[in-house]
Every structure is written in structure tokens, then in C-alpha cells.
Amino acid sequence: MAGVTTIGVIDDDRMLVDGMRAWLRDEPGLRLTASAATVGEFLGLCPPDGAPAEVVLLDLVLRDGSTPTGNIHRLRETGSRVLVISTVPDRSRIVESLRAGADGYLTKDNDLPTLAAAVADIAAGRGAHSPELAFACAHDTDPARPRLSPRERQILLDYASGMTLKSAARRAGITVHTAKDYLDRVKTKYREAGRAAYTKIDLARRVHEDGLGGS
């Protein structure tokens, strides 16, 4: 179906899922195809030949004891892209999501056009940015955080302060295109750092499972 992006919603708040369904009904470019309260339940709805939705809106913290990292890995393995949403911007978990490979983050109080734009960006393979995500990265105090260049940091901070990308670019004396590039690069750095860490943990686990590590 040309021009229509399929969306899945994973949130254990029934009211939010209902509200989202009502919201998306009137949005021509988006179609809600599946919703569930947990990732497991959602993957159960998954057709055997692929992802149930191109973009999955995933609640940052589900009450089933799962972690953002685990949830995002499971969803991305099916080929879906993940937009993380939450009521309150919990910065350390937002950063954790980014490291785990989330494509974007939004608070639930954003309006429909913002949400639709983020989904469109993600579906098209472009990075979706939001001030909340930029703020979480800009003020990440984790000692293992990726190293950012001064320019990347400046654009990140300005964007986090609520400026449009255009204003942040003007302020830095660069083009909007370059500014977006900087934000994309920050995201990539986080994802690569996350991937490296995950590979290490994953490898350790496999070594352990294969019984190669013990004796």
C-alpha cells in the first residue's frame, strides 16, 4: 500500500491504546495494525513472514518486568523500527533505549502532527529527533557515554533547549542539513556504543551457554 505506514502500539495502558486508535483513524498516512500490552503478546500477533508493523510505538516502561533494551532487541529482530514513547521523560532509560537501537523517542503529550512526522521519518529510514531525546543525550552523565565533538554537542544542546533545527543551525552558522547530520551522528554513536556492549554481553552469554567459558 503506497504512502501508508503500518503502526503497532505496545502499551499496557488500555486507555492510551484506545486513544491512539481513535487518533490514528483520521490520519490518512498511518494505519494501526496491531496493539498489545507486552512485547511477547505483540510478537504473537506477528505474521510468520515478517513484522506486524513497520513502526512500533513502544512504551518505555512496561509493567511486565521487561527492560527497554530487551524489548527493543526483540522488536528489531522482527524488522520493525521502534519509536519509544513515555509519559515522563526518564532520561537514563531513554538513553538506554537509544543504545539498544530505538529509532526515536517522544513524550506522550506531543500532538498528532509531531507523532505523525516522527513515524514518517522513521519509516523512511531517517532518524527521528526530539528535544527530549536530545536533552537526555546532552545531559547523559554515564561515564561510558560516547564522546561527542564540540559541534555535535552544541547542536544537541540547542536542539534540546527547544530550538528548531533551523534556528540551531543558524546559531551555529551551518546549514540545516549539516545540523541534522550532527544529530544523526550523535544517535549513531549511541547505537554503536550500545551494539558493542550488547555484542560483548551476548558473546559472553553464548560462551557460557556453550560451556566454553566455565572450565
Add this chain to the structure above:
Amino acid sequence: MPLRRLTAWRGTADVGSGLERARSFMILATLLYRASHLLVGVLAVAQRQHGPVQYAGVATALGLSALVFGTALRRGWFDRWFVTADILVAGGALPFVLWAWGGVQRPDSLGWAMLLGTSGMAAAAVTLERLHVLAAFVLLAATHLFAYHLVGAQPGVLVGHVSSLVSSAGIAWVFWWYLRRQGRLLDEANARALEAERHRARYAERLAHHRALHDTVLATLTALAAGGIDANTPRVRERCAREAAYLRRLIQRTADEVPHDSVGAALEEAVGSVESLGLRVVAQYHALPEVPPAVAAALADATREALNNVRRHAGTGRAHLTATGSGGEDIVVTVVDQGAGFDPGTHVPGLGLRGSVHARMTEAGGRATVESAPGDGVRVELRWPA
């Protein structure tokens, strides 16, 4: 040391902690003791018109005393090496030098030099470690016995001097022990009082939160739960959005577990005042520092004015507020909109921007920067300290 900073703002930095007070008292007491001995020395040498070695001896004693007590007064406590030098030179060597080269042959001419040892002993008793104090005492006692023996003093004089050595050390040490103990008790009492005050402040803040929640979120939810209200009208939705934003900020502000939240509370008031006039404020806080109340008030006033400017001129109904610290005392607050903006080259800033933002921040020791371009929103940055 946040505790120290806190007292500094309350204008009590000059008092210092109990230990500091005990120390300054001991420095003063031993200084007076030594001064009385120096006075005896100066008078003795001046009256009897002795030779250059005697004068040099007094000068050395004066110099060492200036070193020992000058350093102590400046640094807040004695330097071990200077005290040791004083014991060795003024207490140990001087009497022999006076005897050998100064022509001193009688006990009463040597008396002033021996006295220096006793006041040196008092300083040593409170400064040096126990074994070193003992060593200093043995050295000085030996000096006294031997030097007085050389000038042929009576046994009574000997006993008197050694006992004054013991009592100087003993009294100084007992004073020191007592004052330190009192100081510690005082510090503990102060800490308890401060903690109680903090507790009261936290309680008051919690009460204020509860009251605010009661008047907003709880009232709205109760009304909705009672039914009879269409939740989908713009007015109800606007109210819900505003209250959700309030809760979101509340969670952010308390996420960092800062014991004192004067900036957070002040900014919240500023946000509240413009929200009630219809502006949506998206706020993000990080590591808000503890700042003097006057600074928090200035930041809040400037923020309020900047937000009011957004409300009046941006035409978007939405403002972004961030307030971040770096882990130290400094803070940066930004108020950003994505609205109409203005040309800084031709625009004459209004009274609010000049007075309530720039002047207010400068007055508090901070700085305000306003940047804009037509169609590109406005960015106000408040920075403290400047």
C-alpha cells in the same frame, strides 16, 4: 561541602565550625603566653645592656615566634615543622648559645631564654603527636637541668622550671582536649538543628505539593470521575494537558533527589503564572544546583518575563524551558520559542526584556543573552554566575 556553602549564605561563615573555634582559641592562648615570655626577654636584655649575642638571641626568638604564630593565624592551625624548630632552637639551643658566647653566667640572666621553652612546650603539646611531645619535653627538661647546672642554679629553681614545663604542656593539652570536645558537641548540635530544619523544609514543600495537587489534578480527576462533564471539550483538555505538564515537571524536579530545590520551586512558580494565562510550557531540568535565594528569585523573575514575552509575541502558545547545572554551583536557564522572532538589528527591546531580564540578571551577578531572527523564534539564555 554543601553544608558549609549553606551556612555561608546565611551570613555565618565567620563563625566557623566547633573545631575551627577551638583551634583559634588555642592559637590565641599560646600566643599570649609566648608574648609574655618575649616581653620578659626584651626587658631583661634591654635593661642589662648585654652584648650582641643577647640581642641576636632575642631577635631569633621573636623571629621564630612570628613564624610559628603568624603561620598558625594565617592557616588556622600550627605548622608542625615550625613548632619543632621553635622547640629545638629557642627552647633547646638558645640557652647554651647564650652561656657559651653571650657571656651569661648567672641563672637570673638566663631565665628569659628558659621561659621560651615553656611556652614552646605549650604549643608543642597541642600540635605534635604524643611521642613527639614526650621527646620535646625530655629535650627541654634536659636543657633546663643542664643549662642551669652550668650557671650554678639552686635546686629550687631547677625544680620550679621543670614543673612549669610540665604544667605548661599539661594545661595546654587539657584546654585543647576540652575545647575540641565542646566544639564537636556544638558541631553535632548544629548538624542536628540543620537536619531538623531541612526536614521541616521538605515537609513544607511536600505540603505545598499536596495542596497544588489537590487544587489541580485531584480536582480535575474527581470532576471527571463524577461524570456529567464532557471530557472532550477544548477547555477540559487544555486543563488536563496543563496539569499533566505540571506533574511531569514535578517528577523531573524531584528525580535528581536534590535536598534543596529553591531554583526548581522558583521556576515552577514562574511557569505556573504564565500557564494560567494559556501558555504551554515544556520544561526539562537537569542537576539543578543549590543557589542563593536572591539568585533563584532573579532567575525566576527573568524566566517569567521571558515566558510572558513568548505568550505575547511568539504567536505559538508554546514555550520550551530548560534549566541545567553542571554539577557545580552554576546554572543555565533557557527559554525558547519557535515563533515569530524579531530582527535584533532593528528591534528596540521593551521594558520587560531590558529591566526584568537583563537588569535583573546583572544585578544578581548573572547574565542574560537574547538571540533571535525574524521567523526563527527567540532564545533567551540566563546564566549564573556571569
